Amino acid sequence: VSSPSSPEAPDIPACLSLGQKIKKSTPAAGxxxxxxxxxNQDTISELASCLQRARELGARVRVLKSSAQDAGExxxxxxxxxxxxxxxEKAPAYQRFHALAxxxxxxxxxxxxxxxxxxxxxxxxxxxxxxHNRSETPTFAKVQRGVQDMIxxxxxxxNVGQIKTVYPASYCFRQERGVPTxxxxxxxxxxxxxxxxxxEQEADGAAPQLTxxxxxxxxxxxxxxxxxxxxxxxxxFLASLRPPMVVPEDQLTRWHPRFNVDEVPDIEPAxxxxxxxxxxxxxxxxxLARARSLMSPRMEKALSQLxxxxxxxxxxxxxxxxxxxxxxxxxxxxxxxxxxxxxQDLLExxxxxxxxxxLAQMTRCPEQEQRLxxxxxxxxxxxxxxSVFVSERxxxxxxxxxxxxxxxxxxxxxxxxxxxxxxxxxxxxxPDWLRLHHIRTDTYVKLDKAxxxxxxxxxxxxxxRAEEGL
Numbered sequence: 212v213s214s215p216s217s218p219e220a221p222d223i224p225a226c227l228s229l230g231q232k233i234k235k236s237t238p239a240a241g242x243x244x245x246x247x248x249x250x251n252q253d254t255i256s257e258l259a260s261c262l263q264r265a266r267e268l269g270a271r272v273r274v275l276k277s278s279a280q281d282a283g284e285x286x287x288x289x290x291x292x293x294x295x296x297x298x299x300e301k302a303p304a305y306q307r308f309h310a311l312a313x314x315x316x317x318x319x320x321x322x323x324x325x326x327x328x329x330x331x332x333x334x335x336x337x338x339x340x341x342x343h344n345r346s347e348t349p350t351f352a353k354v355q356r357g358v359q360d361m362i363x364x365x366x367x368x369x370n371v372g373q374i375k376t377v378y379p380a381s382y383c384f385r386q387e388r389g390v391p392t393x394x395x396x397x398x399x400x401x402x403x404x405x406x407x408x409x410x411e412q413e414a415d416g417a418a419p420q421l422t423x424x425x426x427x428x429x430x431x432x433x434x435x436x437x438x439x440x441x442x443x444x445x446x447x448f449l450a451s452l453r454p455p456m457v458v459p460e461d462q463l464t465r466w467h468p469r470f471n472v473d474e475v476p477d478i479e480p481a482x483x484x485x486x487x488x489x490x491x492x493x494x495x496x497x498x499l500a501r502a503r504s505l506m507s508p509r510m511e512k513a514l515s516q517l518x519x520x521x522x523x524x525x526x527x528x529x530x531x532x533x534x535x536x537x538x539x540x541x542x543x544x545x546x547x548x549x550x551x552x553x554x555q556d557l558l559e560x561x562x563x564x565x566x567x568x569x570l571a572q573m574t575r576c577p578e579q580e581q582r583l584x585x586x587x588x589x590x591x592x593x594x595x596x597x598s599v600f601v602s603e604r605x606x607x608x609x610x611x612x613x614x615x616x617x618x619x620x621x622x623x624x625x626x627x628x629x630x631x632x633x634x635x636x637x638x639x640x641x642p643d644w645l646r647l648h649h650i651r652t653d654t655y656v657k658l659d660k661a662x663x664x665x666x667x668x669x670x671x672x673x674x675x676r677a678e679e680g681l
Contacts, residue, residue: 307473318465318577322473325437327364332374332381332433333426334361339382339408340421348390351404368404372480377436379481381429383407386484402486444475454559456566462574494521579678585636586675588623590668592633595620596645600658610634610647610654640674641667 301307309323321329338357342349351368358366374381386402410419442460448470449456456467466472496518575583599616600608608616613634614627621630634656638645644662648655 309473319438319441319463320466320472321434321437321441322475324477325441325475328370328373328377328478329430329434329437330362331358331364331366331370332378333430334358335366335371335374336381336408336421336426336429337361339406340426343408344420346418348387349406350390350392351406352392354406368483369480371406372483373478374433375481375483376478377440378429378433380409381433383409384484386486404483440478441472441475445470452566454562454566456570458570458573464575464577465573467569467573494518582636583675583679585633586671586678588633589637589640589671589675591623592617592621592630593637593667593671594664596634596637596658597660597664600660607648607655607657610656613656640671 306323309326335354335358338354338361339349342353351371355366371384375384383406385405385407387405388400388402390403390405391399392403408421410421410425413419442463445463445466446458446460449458449467595617596613599613599620603616610631611627614630617630617634618625618627625633634645635647638647638656644659644667646657648657
């Protein structure tokens with residue numbers, strides 16, 4: 212019933228051993244059987260147990276096959292309502308972890324899809340500005356072709372709707388006809404989506420132009436609105452924490468460490484103007500009512516029969532297609548079993564302390580962030596600096612020589628100017644160990660080589676922890 216590699220394989224040798232027992236107990240040819248009543252009862256009971264076990268395994272295999280078929284049907288694109296995406300497909304890693312790969316100190320980084328939308332707005336504003344400045348009506352067909360050539364991506368009306376959601380005061384959208392397109396597939400009488408930039412009127416009454424300064428100003432406004440949109444999701448995330456956190460928006464300099472920026476929901480596109488609905492003949496009855504006077508009796512009879520046949524499946528009693536079921540809401544995550552037995556008061560104190568630390572991280576300015584990064588490097592740089600003084604065998608070194616020697620000996624790649632800032636910070640924190648002497652135009656560094664290096668590094672580590680907790 213089951214293969215030897217299945218989880219039920221350990222039960223099969225029992226049945227095989229039973230067969231061996233029966234084979235051994237079978238008498239040879241010409242010999243009378245010598246089975247006792249107790250052996251006969253044991254053999255029958257073992258046979259019955261093996262048969263019962265085989266039936267259970269068969270039932271389990273049937274259940275597993277049916278569940279596998281149900282899972283395969285539920286993973287079909289039609290069941291999920293996404294015909295364009297296969298089951299289990301997710302975004303590439305460079306999009307899901309885009310915020311973690313950004314260079315420089317952490318800040319208010321936008322999700323990958325929001326940065327793509329900002330690039331689309333920049334390209335769209337450039338194309339619309341070129342067409343508007345030469346008094347040409349910008350249509351979506353013209354803008355779409357130009358934007359796709361600039362960003363090498365698909366640009367559709369859905370992206371235009373997202374831009375309208377983020378920055379409603381950027382453009383005025385209308386459906387117009389009579390716009391020359393110089394294309395064979397579009398008639399002059401067809402309705403087209405026109406895009407007009409909303410600009411402030413000039414002081415002298417002239418027609419406003421989309422200049423480079425205005426393009427830059429509109430781009431900055433769009434980026435700021437995207438950041439505000441992410442801040443709303445970040446605020447909701449902070450409110451869902453235990454305990455909840457409240458950070459003033461003007462003091463927020465970086466996102467919460469557990470806030471996944473790249474999982475922020477996509478922007479819902481706004482509704483764009485649609486062409487006015489024109490009367491279309493969709494059924495044979497409408498065609499017959501419209502062209503009754505223009506048809507021959509034979510044609511009228513044929514259309515009447517066609518109308519009767521087409522009306523049969525659309526009767527009132529015909530069943531309607533079932534709507535897709537709404538997925539149930541995800542229940543809140545339960546408390547982990549690892550915290551079972553821990554005092555609730557202790558948990559609240561730990562959470563409050565962690566929230567205070569994260570609040571300090573989110574409201575930290577870039578200068579404080581750079582200072583903390585330098586403080587973390589100081590213990591290693593103190594050991595390197597002492598090694599440099601020991602190898603040089605001099606009581607003092609010029610700042611240029613000391614920085615050059617340390618740049619070549621330090622594991623972290625730094626410029627001499629950055630290394631000089633670290634030495635200045637080191638002399639500020641430990642003036643009794645490292646002193647600076649300004650003589651004429653040069654600066655000399657003097658080190659106390661007799662001091663205990665372990666106590667020096669311990670003081671630096673304590674200072675880094677103290678400033679990080681502020």
